[in-house]
Amino acid sequence: AVVSTQSTGSIKGFSVDFEKNVFLRDGETFDYVSGSLHYFRVPHELWYDRLLKLRASGINVVSTYVPWNFHEPHPGQYNFEGDADLFNFMDIAHSLGLYVNIRPGPYICSEWDLGGIPYFVLGSPKDGVRLRTMDSRYIAHVQCYFDELLPKLRPYLYENGGPIILVQIENEYGSDKACDHDYMNYLYDLMRKHLGDTVTLYTADGWDMHHLICGPIHQREVLTTLNFGPNSNHESAFRRLRQFQKHGPLVNSEFYPGWLDHWLEHHQCKTAQHVSSEFTKMLTSNMGNIFVNFYMFFGGTNFAFYNGANMNFEPKYLPDPTSYDYNAPLTECGDTTEKYYAIRASIKRHRPHLVEEHLMHKLVNSTKQHYGKVYFNKVVSYPDIKSLATRTLTNVPLFTFEELQQDYGFVLYEKTYNNFYHQVELEITDPRDMVYVFADDKYIGKIYRAVNKKISLPTFKKLGLLVENMGRINYGPFLHDYKGLVGDVKLGDETVSKGTDWNIWSLPLNNTHLAEFNDLRSNPGPASLMKGLFTIHGRPADTWVKMSNFDKGVIFINGRNIGRYWPVAGPQKHLYVPSVFLKSGQNEMIMLEVSKMPGSTGELFVELVDHPDVGSCEESPEIDKSIFDY
Numbered sequence: 001a002v003v004s005t006q007s008t009g010s011i012k013g014f015s016v017d018f019e020k021n022v023f024l025r026d027g028e029t030f031d032y033v034s035g036s037l038h039y040f041r042v043p044h045e046l047w048y049d050r051l052l053k054l055r056a057s058g059i060n061v062v063s064t065y066v067p068w069n070f071h072e073p074h075p076g077q078y079n080f081e082g083d084a085d086l087f088n089f090m091d092i093a094h095s096l097g098l099y100v101n102i103r104p105g106p107y108i109c110s111e112w113d114l115g116g117i118p119y120f121v122l123g124s125p126k127d128g129v130r131l132r133t134m135d136s137r138y139i140a141h142v143q144c145y146f147d148e149l150l151p152k153l154r155p156y157l158y159e160n161g162g163p164i165i166l167v168q169i170e171n172e173y174g175s176d177k178a179c180d181h182d183y184m185n186y187l188y189d190l191m192r193k194h195l196g197d198t199v200t201l202y203t204a205d206g207w208d209m210h211h212l213i214c215g216p217i218h219q220r221e222v223l224t225t226l227n228f229g230p231n232s233n234h235e236s237a238f239r240r241l242r243q244f245q246k247h248g249p250l251v252n253s254e255f256y257p258g259w260l261d262h263w264l265e266h267h268q269c270k271t272a273q274h275v276s277s278e279f280t281k282m283l284t285s286n287m288g289n290i291f292v293n294f295y296m297f298f299g300g301t302n303f304a305f306y307n308g309a310n311m312n313f314e315p316k317y318l319p320d321p322t323s324y325d326y327n328a329p330l331t332e333c334g335d336t337t338e339k340y341y342a343i344r345a346s347i348k349r350h351r352p353h354l355v356e357e358h359l360m361h362k363l364v365n366s367t368k369q370h371y372g373k374v375y376f377n378k379v380v381s382y383p384d385i386k387s388l389a390t391r392t393l394t395n396v397p398l399f400t401f402e403e404l405q406q407d408y409g410f411v412l413y414e415k416t417y418n419n420f421y422h423q424v425e426l427e428i429t430d431p432r433d434m435v436y437v438f439a440d441d442k443y444i445g446k447i448y449r450a451v452n453k454k455i456s457l458p459t460f461k462k463l464g465l466l467v468e469n470m471g472r473i474n475y476g477p478f479l480h481d482y483k484g485l486v487g488d489v490k491l492g493d494e495t496v497s498k499g500t501d502w503n504i505w506s507l508p509l510n511n512t513h514l515a516e517f518n519d520l521r522s523n524p525g526p527a528s529l530m531k532g533l534f535t536i537h538g539r540p541a542d543t544w545v546k547m548s549n550f551d552k553g554v555i556f557i558n559g560r561n562i563g564r565y566w567p568v569a570g571p572q573k574h575l576y577v578p579s580v581f582l583k584s585g586q587n588e589m590i591m592l593e594v595s596k597m598p599g600s601t602g603e604l605f606v607e608l609v610d611h612p613d614v615g616s617c618e619e620s621p622e623i624d625k626s627i628f629d630y
Contacts, residue, residue, distance in 0.1 A: 022249055032061045034292065035061070037298045038110070046334065066105060068145055069116055074118075114481065205226065276339070299328045303322070370608065374533075381528045408469055410509065412465070421460055421491055423456070425456050425457070431486075433468060435465050436466040437457070440462050523599070532589050548606075
């Protein structure tokens, strides 16, 4: 059966012919190779460049998620402007001859904070909101968001003259333990309500049995697709699919040409030869025409605090770095690679009708520049960073970030005792995630969720715990990842977290322009905000911040949060600064170093260099994400 109420022929429409295992565009068989490129991971000024390179490779469909928390950062506050202007992104794609595969969630995974679900949907830990189910509290938020988003997408559907040909329902739902079929059917009905009866809907899951039992919507007109990389056998995967869906196009919705990174690990890589060889096998398969989407074709950057995290069996918390380079065919700054040209050669040989040769001469890799050292000469020292608090509470319990209505950044919890504590051990049973410990405003050290839960303290009266949200878990059973001091706080054998005598400062760091800096005359301690100026002559170029003298923190350039750095952990050593974040003339850099300062004021500088460093390569084992499921 054809999933469309439209007849073939002259009527404009895009549909699935299940009996012939093909897609139809205006009644004619339609072929595609797709590439994932997320508009929210690249400045909007660079969308044309990245999309042009995508199309020049022979790819004719761009696939993108739509992160809910990017468009509704706080309840009822919607943003579709600037870097969040999804519709401008689609207009540019359309102008370049690209069709669009839209993946609106509401959950997207994507190594993005909480899989794109806004922090406020979690509520309080005691609320027990069940995400990705028919829990009425969760559904109320989904309903409001989709009522806002989906009507805006409808004019962009192919049948209405736009570029959207495919719309995904949820994302890898088969990996969720809830297995709530009522929830998936609810999303189906909601999408049909807003997008109409003819739009082509699909699901995407791994090819394990439990993925294909819980993820697809088998009783409705929804195409089931698979996600797997070059280490999987495509014939085995699609034979498994045929046990669940007898007919329909064979689609690999996430073919991995690279892999995701975590802090404290190597940069994950796949060779161009390996990727192109397995891709070619799908293009020439005896199973018939196979449709492939590269995830990612261009990775980009987790600017600001949007990176996600995983949690493995131990369980060990594994946050993602700022770079989302992904070892993709296009690098983080949009340069073409050997992998790019190997994929293009395969498309040209086996799908020559998709390649437009005239586009190749338009491709230009980014201009890069070494701007040299940037010295910091202004400072807001700890504890004066409290002046940037957007909310201050006194004599209260240890509220989580979510209870404080705070999305990202830091929260400072402080408690002063009547009597001195003498050389006691501090234990935090569930720190989320990094806790910078201060005794009488003196930095002592840090407690990290993934490594240590205890630290020895000197004699003190005032305890300060500066907590960094390093990214909410975006995949698996630990999705309900509240931030702050979730467990007990103990001093020796005494639990001190139960009372209502804590002072709290919310520090989302979305207001660094308000900081009142003083001259830096001596070396500041950790958790200090520092400012330096640098000058660019002529047109700005791409550059990278090299932080050899520093340990861990976050950097802002001209008011833009370019992300976290943690070079001692790796794999990422340099932070990417797109040319469009810079300006000719004087530029401003603000850095928050939370862990370790250099030994002298003469070392209080970073260097702007002309090359990236995302870490040394380790061939990715392409671990099936199902290892995080249970």
